[in-house]
Amino acid sequence: MLNGRDHRIDFFRGLALIFIFWDHIPHNPLAELTVRNFGFSDAAEIFVFLAGYAAVLAYGKIAQRDGFLVASVKILRRAWVLYVVHIFLLAVLMGIVFFANSHVETRDLVQEMGLQYFLSNPQQALTDELLLRFKPNLMDPLPLYIVLLLGLPLALPMLLRNARYVVGVSLVLYLLAPVWNLAAQEGGVWFFNPMAWQFLFILGGAAAIHGQRAKAPETRPLSRQPLFVGAAAYLLITGLLALSWKWPQVHDAIMPLWLGEHLYPISKTNLSPVRLLHFLALAYVAARLIPHSGWLNNWFARQTRRMGRYSLEVFCLGVILAPLADMLNALGGDGLVMQLFSALMGVGIMAVLAGWLDWNKRLGKPVKVPAAP
Template identity: 35%
Template sequence: MTLSPSVERDNEAATRRGGEVEVNPPRRGRDHRVDAMRGLALLMMFVDHIPQNLLNRLTLHNVGFADAAEIFVMLAGFASWIAYGNAIERHGWREGVSRIVRRCAVLYLYQFGLLLLTVLTIRQWRRIWPLPPDAVEPELAHGSTWLWKVLTLDALPNYLNILPLYIVLLLLFPVIYALLRRSLPLGLGISAAVWLLINVDPDVNLPNWLDPDGWYFDPFAWQFLFTLGACGAILTSRHGGSLPRRRWLTCVAWVYLAFSALESFPWTAWGLPDLRLFPMGPPEKTSLSPVRLIDVLSIFYLVESSRWARRASEGRLGQLFARFGRHSLEIFATGTVLDLYARLAFSLLGASWWMQMAVNVVSIALLYGLSLILDARRKRASERARVKRQAPTPTVSGTMA
């Protein structure tokens, strides 16, 4: 699941001096591609979290090994370098780490609130209507033991497991920043080694009371994707806000994504002949298998090296997605609540075409309305801050005794 702050100073320059990565403050025009990708990932996550929703046949996991979660985590690393890396560089470690801790506290409150709302809703619902089998894990449906497990992030049910991942990744960010600041190859190499260890031994994971296999998103593996996102922010800053376009690398990325689409597309579900080159099972998500990793890296490279993608992100449709992406935490949380009630509504009334149309149209409209409200509030806050900066400093007349 970035859930990260809006990217306020995208494309800030970084230089490499004396083996260290330095973050410098010059500003350029805002690059909306990251916000647009994040907003699109949020909408796909909303759709994917309703299993009966036929719209999820059109989301990323049907045309590739990776899905919206991988996109989101990589962009979280990208945005974290800009938001918190620059904060550490400009204001020092104390202020930078303080901002990270405050953000983690907000994420923790959202996680607890969403889980509390889910459990209480399910308990009230089951008194009146039947429940879908995947509504909530049995351990959460009875008693009060779950409360302590939730508070300690030891109970991570389905659809509510990405915020805890992001909390852990943000808490790791000072270490990631220090390593990358010291040496980009060093930081990336250590992160890759940990990821490789998890792929060799998937049992290395954090405990989950609801799943003996541990966290669905193993943070020891997914930190590599987060770190790669931070590296992406460094490299785009070095090259004027975009990754350098290399024809051979572009061709490799497109060929890999075409192969990924052939292998992942649900041919039989659409009543089509199976065009897969060879049978493949779903690639492992918990440990972030290499085929998933290469998939998301290919997408990121093609978007962040494309002038067309930059122009598209500045257009009307791109700005619609970017508006969702600029308020990722609020949109994600609201989408999660809407997902819950959509699943309950489908279990009660069925998942007919009319029902699906109503749920999708109303839910997406609500999310869009929320994004408009949050955008307007953000603009008002920015305007007040600008006026405050431009206000003349009052002078004191007379002499002091």
């Protein structure tokens, strides 16, 4: 039987939302602190993996309690809500970008955000929007999540019975990803290829099921566990390599030519194996080093957990705030103080929204009246 909510999942989902917001603001100095600067993967992998983890944990519990039909209906209803939110969010984003572009004279924000297609061909763009083919910058994760949720009812029954078979089929689809992607506007393809990223989503679901099973505790120290040592070594090597990208001369000195020819380009669209391996190593090391409780009760962890708990609403707000922060920075001359202010203020607003949603949810709960003696 699947158990209740894991607060660590909420925390890291909230942290991924902060990283995504910072990464979406051009020239943001705080983006230098996000995970993408210290390895091959970034916050997108964290978000998709934990989305699979949370979805299987939540809907698997419903399937075990009420049956797979009820769970499937709830999954499809959630996918429909996400679809409606996607349409509405894109309309709001376009309005904000057009407004910001009218106030920023030094840059073409419409072009940078990938909205020129809408101005040149509005009728086709609206059709593509309904078909999830029109995805300007910042809008790619939501259509991906919709497609992944639509496939979950097919995978959930077997995931709960024998997750290994589902992971095997998912792996085959992942290997086919470079030759199979969905169409996007103007003859393009999806930036996040669902054929590739579904594997990470399924791995998250399988990890949720595996984590619920009772396991004998590992008694050996971490330094004597080959898997942990190998994962930590891979993180160290890829972290140093990623840092060297900031200094091309250093990178050329430490990177053998033959290795660079096989390593690059590191595809995010098709979730390159070295990206996938980096995230899995990061998740494994973090799971082994980070304790389950205690630290989750400090103030920052509580705010971040709350943001992760309402990830859809907070993500949508971050999409809206990113171009506004970019406009504010441009109007302020792209000074360091303004850049820090806009990045931190955006996170503060996202935290306030999560706090309000949490308060509103608790307000709607019925009060439990104690039974009369």
